[in-house]
Amino acid sequence: MKISIIGAGYVGLTTGACFASLGHKVLCVDNDAEKIEILRSQKCPIFEPGLEELIKKGVSSGSLLFTQNIQEAVIHSEIIFICVNTPMRDDGRADLRFIEKAACDIAKYLQEYAVIVDKSTVPIKTAEKVKETIMRHKKTMSEFDVVSNPEFLREGNAVYDILHPARIVIGVESRRAEDTMLELYKEIIEKTQVAVKITSIKSAELIKHGANTLLCAKISFANLIAEVCEETGADAQEVLEAIGLDPRIGKEFLRPGIGFGGSCFPKDISAFKKTLEVLRIDHAFIDAIEKINNWAQIRFIKKIEKELWVLDGKHICILGLAFKPNTDDIRNSPALKILKALKDDGAIIHAHDPQAQEKVKKLFPDIQYFSDPYSAAFDCDALCVCTDWEEYKNLDYAKLKDIMKTPLLFDGRGALDPKKAKNHGCMYIGIGR
Ligand code: NAD
Ligand code: UGA
Numbered sequence: 001m002k003i004s005i006i007g008a009g010y011v012g013l014t015t016g017a018c019f020a021s022l023g024h025k026v027l028c029v030d031n032d033a034e035k036i037e038i039l040r041s042q043k044c045p046i047f048e049p050g051l052e053e054l055i056k057k058g059v060s061s062g063s064l065l066f067t068q069n070i071q072e073a074v075i076h077s078e079i080i081f082i083c084v085n086t087p088m089r090d091d092g093r094a095d096l097r098f099i100e101k102a103a104c105d106i107a108k109y110l111q112e113y114a115v116i117v118d119k120s121t122v123p124i125k126t127a128e129k130v131k132e133t134i135m136r137h138k139k140t141m142s143e144f145d146v147v148s149n150p151e152f153l154r155e156g157n158a159v160y161d162i163l164h165p166a167r168i169v170i171g172v173e174s175r176r177a178e179d180t181m182l183e184l185y186k187e188i189i190e191k192t193q194v195a196v197k198i199t200s201i202k203s204a205e206l207i208k209h210g211a212n213t214l215l216c217a218k219i220s221f222a223n224l225i226a227e228v229c230e231e232t233g234a235d236a237q238e239v240l241e242a243i244g245l246d247p248r249i250g251k252e253f254l255r256p257g258i259g260f261g262g263s264c265f266p267k268d269i270s271a272f273k274k275t276l277e278v279l280r281i282d283h284a285f286i287d288a289i290e291k292i293n294n295w296a297q298i299r300f301i302k303k304i305e306k307e308l309w310v311l312d313g314k315h316i317c318i319l320g321l322a323f324k325p326n327t328d329d330i331r332n333s334p335a336l337k338i339l340k341a342l343k344d345d346g347a348i349i350h351a352h353d354p355q356a357q358e359k360v361k362k363l364f365p366d367i368q369y370f371s372d373p374y375s376a377a378f379d380c381d382a383l384c385v386c387t388d389w390e391e392y393k394n395l396d397y398a399k400l401k402d403i404m405k406t407p408l409l410f411d412g413r414g415a416l417d418p419k420k421a422k423n424h425g426c427m428y429i430g431i432g433r
Contacts, residue, residue, distance in 0.1 A: 001025070001184055004077035006102045008035060008066065010263075010329070011119060011151050012083030013044075014051055014158040020058035021163075022187050027065045029073035039066040047328035047355045050159040074109035079184060081117045081149075082106075082130070088267035093274045094123050103130045107137035110144060115177045117147045121212070121268055123275045124205040127171070145177035148201045150208035155262070156326025163188060167195045171204020209272040213286065216269050218253040219260045220292035226256035226432025227299065236432025237414065256432045258338060258386060258412040259296035261323040263331035266293075296431075297334055300384075300412050301341050303429050307408055308382055312346030315405070317380040319373050320387025320413070321353035321360045328355040335386030336360065338412065342384075343367065352376040354389055378403045388413035397424035 001024050005016040008030040020026040030036055038045045042059045044052035058064025067073060074080060084098035099120060106116055116134065118127055131146045138144075148171035153161035168185055172178045178198060182189070189196060199207070225243075226236040236256050244251030260266070269286050276283040308314050323333035330336060333356075343349050349367040351360065357369050370376035373392065377383050377400055385392050392415045401407045407426040409416055418428040 001079060001180075002077040003027070003079045003081065003184070004029065004073040005081045005083055006030075006070065006073060006105070007082065007084035007098070007120070008032075008039065009083065009085060010046060010048070010155060010158060011153065012081065013039070013046070013055075014048065014153065014162055015081060015083060015119065015151070017051060017054035017058055017064060018159060018162040019184070020061075020064035021054050023063065024184070025063055025076075026058070027067060027073050027076045029067050029070050031068060031070075033068055036066050036068050047326075048158050049156065049326060054159060070105045071109045074106050074114070075111060077114065078112075079115045079117060079180060080106060081119050083119045083151075085263075086120045086122055086267075086271075087263075088270050091274075092270040094121075094267065094271035096122065096126060096129075099126065099130065100133060103133040104137050107134040108139065110134070110138050110142050111140055113143045113176075115145050115147055115180045117149045117181070118205075119149055119151050121150065121208050121264065121271075122148075122205060123209065123271050124202050126205060127201045145172070145174045146201065147172050147177050147181060148204035149181065150204055152208075152211065155329055156324060164192050165194050167197060169197045169199060169204050169207050171199045171201040171207075173201055209268055209275070212265055212268040213272055213289070215253050216260055216265050216289050216293070217285070219255070220289040220296075222254040222256040223259065223292050223296045223431075226296075229432040240432075255414055257296065257388075257414060258300045258334040258431075259293040261332040261334040261337075263323075263329060266290075266332050297337050297341075300338060300410070300431070304342065304382060304384065304410055305345075307410075307427075307429065311342060314347050314381040315350060315379060316342055316347045317350040317352070317373075317377040317383040317404075318342075319352050319376065319383060319385045319392050320389055321351060322356040322387050325387055325389040326355075328353075328359055330356050330359050330363075333387075334412075336363070338384065338386055339364065339367075350376040350378075350380055353387065354391060374399060374403060379405050381405050382408040382410060384410040384412055385415045386412050388415040392416070397421045397426050401425045 003026045005012045005028045008028040016026045016028040035045050042056045082102045086094045089095045127146045170181045229236040240254040244254050273283045273286040321335045352370050411430040421428040
């Protein structure tokens, strides 16, 4: 099938590359000229495992094309995905200006029937506005349908998640659009036997905000339990593992630490809170999730201050800068909040991240970056793990003990082995244990 994708970011680019790998003809449009240049040269502008290979394959076989020209994209396809960013406004609402712009552009060039699919994460009732906007601005009599097809991919696993989704949600109001979407996903559905939920458009929109809110709630719950454990001497890992063994609860997303970050969770729960506000529904549930998440970061900094006393002039090694492992995405990274707080307090930061360093250098040009964890830790007063990259899980504690000024290990992500660390003479300060 012919597909166009507006917005070649984490979601749009991965969606496009995956559909191209399944034999569809995909045209991705983005208004970022530099990004389109990089993509045309078969390079990937982001670090996402497996994505560059798919881009190379798609471009060389001619099934994946890139353009800056939105007109080309609208004319090209019967399915047009909107995958633009929906960031948080200063007042906490979702900023929908890129969605509106995409809808206006589609309207301007729409010539034949097309299914306009919103894949960006948006507040409930956004599709209604997209439909209204296209109706108002379109120049021809051509018909169209608007569909909500939220995306649930995780960064770092994006390619796998698109090709092996946990569920496919299609919010739709016409049979024609439903059939088109099912045809598009046919191969994935047949190969993976994934559950497909055909819903109303509003339900689909709410499913996405609801799912992200519940995932955030689980993380904040884990951080609440972690704090109780610290105050009482229980072990959060033991407690949460056992709680998660109940299949009604599940063990995923119960890892306590310095809290959730990223480009989506914080802005999505904030946007959902604003929706509740508009609907005059109490949003204490979300307030609590946010409060615990912010507190998780403050608590971690307090632990460091407690041990190091005066931070001014102390050398602190930060391992991990991305908001999670397997990505170079630093948007709303809890690691950077920790880094900034320590730096503002006078600490001299030694930073390491396997992928995100180049991006962080632009924000913090005046700190020291190292090519491996040990050079970063050398002569430091403390080491903080802020992102649970696999390579931090097997650190050589004897070596750290030797090379650090004082081997204080602060584990913000439950990535280290407390027993091994202690056995090798390091002091381990974790979360919830
Ligand atoms: P992103 O910032 O990586 O990419 C968005 C892209 O859209 C950018 O390249 C931007 O230049 C482009 N763009 C914006 N307006 C445009 C326009 N009018 N015409 C052409 N291009 C335009 O964002 P993302 O992380 O891919 O997220 C996109 C949406 O998907 C958001 O709503 C997000 O909440 C949602 N989402 C993201 C993830 C994720 O893991 N990143 C997962 C699920 C859902
Ligand atoms: C998350 C969801 O998992 C995806 O399903 C969703 O599509 C996406 O948001 C989105 O809407 O953008 P992502 O942000 O890529 O995906 O990353 P996650 O793996 O969910 O982690 C998010 C944050 O929570 C990270 O900072 C991570 O360190 C933190 N986290 C996660 C915890 O602190 N504890 C956990 O147990 C799990």
